[in-house]
Amino acid sequence: MRPAQDNQGSFLGRISIRRNQFTDVNTEQEQEDLELFQKHIADRFTELLTPPPPPQPPSDETDTVASVAATEQIMSVTWLRKLMDVFLCCEAEFKAILLMGRDPTQISKPPFDRLVPEMLDRSIKALDICTAVVNGIDSVRHYQRLAEIAVAALEQRPLGDGNVRRAKRALANLLIALSIEDKENVSSGGGGNKTVERSWSFGRRGGGSSAASKGGATIGQLKSSSWAVGRNWSAAKQIHAMTANLTPPRGNEAAGLPLPMFIMSTVTVFVMWVLTAAVPCQERAGLANHLPVPKHLNWAQSLVGIHEKIGDEWKKKEKKGSAGLMEEMTRMEKLGHSLIEFADGFHYPAEKEAAESAAAQVAEMAEICRRMEEELVPLQQQIREVFHRIVRSRAEILEVLEQAGKLSAPVV
């Protein structure tokens, strides 16, 4: 289905022709535009890497005040929203460079007859990732609602056994959800889920033991089918495919239009990679390690920096099986664990010290929920916007190609 690859044999033979064409294309104006584009990319990602309030290392003891300061920390919802804005800006600028004032035939000639379809193919894959991530955010909202239940229960005064058990039940559900979303989809929702669930929930009907008093997790999980993108779809495979033919332009090409195309594709892949890292996403095994980003290019420095930070975090988490690296989710998970601990050790009446420390954690959890409540839906909408932008741009590029008359209907 990919003609681009079929062309590769004859591609070499055409290099000399191509070179000649290039010297015409590289006007001074274009050079200027390209440099500006690279500078903007660099600036935008630098701002993302070092957000205005200096990031504070999150720790278990982070209290509410510190966490507020960390709002714009890498992978927080707010940060992800900024990332979406950055993507939209880069995309708009790129499209202007690619299409505005350009003779349509230029982008239908080699090497663009290969580069453009490849780029369009990447954009198709990005669309599916957008859909997967939007679904993933639905799952995060489910976690948020579970956390809200725990918060509401633990905010009750006087804090009694019932409240604590109620919170524990919700938290147990939350932690299962956080830890199995990913795994569950590897095994396409089969037995893996059940074993985990069984360890929490003591089947009331089956066994003779009591589930209710234990606060077992029983709300049940959204089965993979309800949020997956497609039966055999895998985020990891798609990201791999997007990077498979993504190589920096060389020689004469490096100075021309192939460069911004490479940059934009890299940005797209990177953003998609971040999104799949952030929220539950269907099948992403091995993604923590795999994302070739160009190391020595000026425009990519900050992007590489962000990539390394997230990659390190991901590798740590991957073994445990985590639903997502969204900053709020990882904190939610930590708080969930320590609040479950609190619940396990709880005896009525509450010990003052333990209760106070739990109260601080509850307040932090409440704050996380509040932020999720405020920002998840807008983030979801932004991702839909990214989706539509990609669709539109793809259509515009195809239209130009059609005008060029060379590729009346490219297979992508």
Added chain:
Amino acid sequence: MEKNDDKDPDHNDKSIIEEKADVVSDAHPPDESDGNSKENVDVGNAETEHNPEDNVESQGEEIQQTLESLSEELDQLLSSLSLHKEEHKDDNTEEKEKGDQEDDDYFQIPQFVGKFLDLLEDKLSKYDSGEPKTVWYQDQEEVSSLLEAVDRVSNLMRLLLNTKSCLDHHEPLINHAGSIQQRAMAFLEDEFRILLEESVIKETTDDTGSQRKSTEDAVVSQDNDQVTAPEPGDQEIEYPGYSEDVVALLRKIAEKMKAGGYGWECREVYLVGRRNILMRTLKQDCEFEKVSIDEVQKMSWGELEREIPIWTKTFKNCSSLFFPGEVKLAEKIFPGDEGSLFCIVAHGLTIQFLGFAEAVAMTKRSTEKLFKILDIYETLRDSFPPMEELFPEELRSELRNEVTSVRSRLGESAINIFSDLENSIKSDSSKTPVPGGAVHPLTRYTMNYLKYSCEYKDTLEQVFKSHSKMEQEEEEVPANNSACSAFASQLMRIMDLLDGNMEAKSKLYKDIPLSCIFMMNNGRYIVQKIKGSAEIHEVMGDTWCRRRSSELRNYHKSNQRETWGNLLGFLGHEGLMHNGKIVKPNLKERFKSFNATFDEIHKTQTTWVINDEQLQSELRVSITAVMIPAYRAFMARFGQYLDPGRQTEKYVKYQPEDIEDLIDELFDGNTSSSSTATAKRRT
């Protein structure tokens, strides 16, 4: 003590016993000694002597004490407590300031409250141990007993928590009651989930699923009978397939949980359950499975062609059945909250549906895809508006925008397919003439395609009207003049292109009459196709058809002139008479020429093809009508001059009847050419 054994086998066991001690002590005025109440517990509530006025009827018959028997008392207590609270509401603020007056606000919690809680706990423990052999929700008595008890606990909790003196003096009781409330709520939550997932009366099994698939056939009524058979008299059994009793119970549980402050748990169970059930239903009933955009691009058209009807069916069913069913169910169980619940259940799925449509619009364009693309377009046009209504206001415009953009992409695709068709007609420059001047495959293909596309006439008119880019401005003028639609002018344009192409192709024939035949064949085919389908006829209009028919007649005439005019020339009288005498050699020459020419015409034109039978006979009839009288007259006039016998036999090869027969052999597409005129004559 033995009643505790099956209750809490976990590590909290001890603490709970301790709490119970506290609780029961709490059920007495605070000045009672702890020792007494502990005794109380240890003997399993057998001793209730401390508050005789509260426990008159329970004395000596504590075994008969049930939740029900205590309920009335508890209700009385609760109402008096709330009355009490009401009375003190106004001067509450004052009292807070006077610390020692708080005791006035204090009321004693009778011991039976603790007893009531114990009984409820027993009940819950029994359920948890799986002791009752019946399913809880199927046992009416158990259901109402538990629900009422839960109600009372919730009311009790509310009062306790909202009354300052209780908070001050009865915290252990609050803890105990809260703990039991939590157990009860957890139990209800589980039951709610089980009920939601397991009590669907007709979760379409494979059996009925396949029957439903064939409802397009004539078995509709039988099928319906079967579907409704299991639960006669219940009208609401369609989707989601719960009996009214089940729905009523779900609602009651939801109400009780909400009243006790556990509404969020109930909602969450509902949401997770419904999403899973809905997906399962779509898979079972419609064979729907999510397909990624990338996959759609990679599918062969054959595969995608099978996916699209599944999609349209699913989307239509969601719009007319599944989504309304979800809203109705949410409305019944969580009245007032159905909008937000429905959104969470259905919004992601709706986005997924639109993604598929988008994906199809993105696939490589080809003419064969038009009809399926229009199917999707129509489905969105017809089934989305009712679906949209189900979503709350704030989501509607977002979804509507999504649908609008998908529809315009599909519409543009459809329009582009027509211009692709135009281009392919323009660029079809095959140089091989169709043998015998028969209908060209391009004409066949184009006409069948157009005829089929006119079955989507109204949709296409709409598509052209709403999604055309303004690049076809030159088309505007004739469109306005003849008041015909953009789609009609598109069709005209294609027809004109087809005509142009056919005319060019007709030049490939060296024989002018054959190129006439070719034009007649193609023209006739086009007219017949258009007349044969009301839709396309309507689009092209009568004027167009009349014009085409008259063009056809012209070809007919010029064919006749080219071929038969020449032959008729041999039958003229000129040059045969000289000074009133017949010039015999000339006459012989005439006959010879006539025969030779006729044989030649017959030989070639029997290989020519006229596909349309009517046209074929029309043409033969009109040739006969010209030729036969002329030949007869010629024979009558000059036949006598040839010597009978040898000479006549030599020169008069054909009798008029023979000519007639031979004309009837023309345009048969007979390429075997073994049937020469001579051979034919003898048969």
